[in-house]
Amino acid sequence: MTEAERIDSPDTDDQVPTVRDEEGRLSGEFLTLVETAIADGDAAQLKELVGDLHEADVGDLIETLDADERGPFVQLLGEDFDFAALTELDESVRLKLLEELPAEALAEGIGELESDDAVYILEDLDAENQAAILDQLPYSDRVQLQRSLDYPEESAGRLMQTDFIAVPPFWSVGQTIDYMREAEELPDTFHEIFVVDPGFRLLGSVPLDKILRTKRATKIAEIMNEDAQPFEATEDREEVARSFERYNMVSAAVVDDAGRLVGMLMVDDIVDVIQEEAEEDLRALAGLGDEEISDDFIVTARSRFTWLVVNLGTAILASLVISLFEGTIEAMVALAVLMPIVASMGGNAGTQTMTVAVRALATQELDARNLWRVLRREVLVSLLNGFGLAVLIGVASAMWFSNTALGAVIGVAIVINMIFAGLSGLMIPVVLEKVKVDPAIASSVFVTTVTDVIGFFAFLGIAALWFNLPL
């Protein structure tokens, strides 16, 4: 949004400061006004400030408020609070906030949501709270939500919206348009309508632009797209996201196991999935669970500790290798000085290859068909970079310790470790995927174990042989 637009905009209220600053963050000035209104219990002022905000902005605002301001904020807004904002919150913040709100207010707020948003909020609650809220909803809403909640976690059924438009194939375009003009209960937004038979089995779909461009007399059956494949409600959301992305989809039908239309998926929900899935790999590679920056420190510490202990195993293994060469090190302490270089260069190179491999597996760019091509490439890359580093490090070490042979030894060890780094960086994720373990979670421990063990063993072992040192 440009400055010019903002000023020209006819409905800018001069009393309300800009909500977001130039970098897109909530502005300090706006935040101060909101916090003052909360402290004063001034509901009218608060409504004026945030009444027209988009649910995403309200969500950001809630997260930015102090924990003890959040409950009062929602309660002051009362009926003007859009519960859709809750879907924008980190899970820990949302759960804490939900606990503070009275059950009736909750049921009422959730009842007004689109079904996908309602499910998103309900699914994190424990069974008791879920039931308490569902019980207060009208029968038809309750049945619909319960059906969505019965689908597995992370399935299309959980993501879908249960409001959609379905018409019979023998209707004309004109009839369809008239129906949409008259109908009361329509989804908030939609980009296609669906065509069903009397048993509600999906026959096809028609995008809205097609309807708008077709003469009123034309039958829906003539313009409907029969090729678009629906998703099964039980299908994993990651698969669904991959299809949306691959085929540039905007919305899609969801059917039950009998092929009956039960819901509609929209791209904005899929966008969140795509982002989450890409982030999951990043977090997993760094040994992070699904922690959020708003989690408290005990939860965070516990979730990170497991990873550290697993890595401790790797570190101890490396130490065991070194301890095989205690005599060698005692005889030539320069080896202790240089050995971390060999291990860490291998570790870095292995991590590079592994990251490429993990993502390529996730996006299906790497499979049995091109594995050999990629493997050959990795070996060549390792050799090339290995020789490059070997020369750099070899010369530097030889000069540092005035010992040409030491330079040669570290050079050879580097090349060996780089080759193992490339091989393990590629093959460990591939093998893990093959045995159905998520490569993003488990690869890096194995890869660094290989590069540490090989690095120390190659360097200290070759040195012991070359200089004829004791073990």
Added chain:
Amino acid sequence: MTEAERIDSPDTDDQVPTVRDEEGRLSGEFLTLVETAIADGDAAQLKELVGDLHEADVGDLIETLDADERGPFVQLLGEDFDFAALTELDESVRLKLLEELPAEALAEGIGELESDDAVYILEDLDAENQAAILDQLPYSDRVQLQRSLDYPEESAGRLMQTDFIAVPPFWSVGQTIDYMREAEELPDTFHEIFVVDPGFRLLGSVPLDKILRTKRATKIAEIMNEDAQPFEATEDREEVARSFERYNMVSAAVVDDAGRLVGMLMVDDIVDVIQEEAEEDLRALAGLGDEEISDDFIVTARSRFTWLVVNLGTAILASLVISLFEGTIEAMVALAVLMPIVASMGGNAGTQTMTVAVRALATQELDARNLWRVLRREVLVSLLNGFGLAVLIGVASAMWFSNTALGAVIGVAIVINMIFAGLSGLMIPVVLEKVKVDPAIASSVFVTTVTDVIGFFAFLGIAALWFNLPL
């Protein structure tokens, strides 16, 4: 897609095998048929096989073919080849393929694309090839494409589509619908129409579902949404993607610096941006540029080498620290055995914190306002996990070397290094962001430097003091 649907589908051709297997990969059987058709130069068979495929599937297919099959594949298909498939290819594959195709065929194929796809293909070509293709296009297409290409790389102007529907505010809904039914040149798909004044300045937009639900006599001005903010054509695509994601947008207007409507952005292009941006952080943290799995090994090796050399600096710094304590290690070689444990535990903990910080900065969840809250949390997490690891490692070391004091020394060193890991893991990305350096690219070198240097220094230094060893 379910098995049942696939069989029911009325236009399934029994001669053509399934294109994708159950896991969504191109099926081997299909691939063999395609490769045979290419080898035989059997254009008719090839057209039968791939003529109806989605551009995304054709793109996948091209990447799976051997490099020398790709040119013949496109040329055999001739006019039946949809150039949109080129937008689905890795850059290196696309550039090589473009070189193989005759300029006229290229110009013709590109001329038939939506403007955003044409720009996507053209922008990677060198100036000469770009000009050669543009010269063969009709004047109006050429001017439009050239205008898009004149916007900065990674801007909204490069992403946008220049075909869209714009109507004056005084038109009725009926007039608008009739216009769309009659108009010849319309975008392939669209989800909203735009409202402009006689100078083509943007006044508002109307989503298609709104048009369909409104009576024909209603004026567009009455139902248009004036609040939706357009993007500037020069705006960075990452900012644009953040807005799309935050506000669940499906399409948006793009205006020039005078506020005139020049294009339309669609969510499917934004989805690619969102995924690329999330992946960029992952790659950057692992020291990878924008390499693709199809790049050749020299390109890959060169792009990874820089990172390895930068990390070599870190490793040498760590070695220098160790060399300060050569005498200490000679006197007590167990220190050399254990020292990598201290450094690597710090490195892992630092990477965890850093990954959280880098993502939180990218998604604007971390800023000056909650920095202290997050910093306090990181220190507490470091202390908690540091003590936990200190006990584990201290006891194990004491038992291994039958030396209680050694266990105590390593325990203290671990706690110290964990605290520095937490602090540097958070503060280094924050400071880099502050001085406008991408935290994803530069953080990990600095963080591991801190954890290596502090780890070796603390452990060897405390040991030297405690056991009164020589340096």
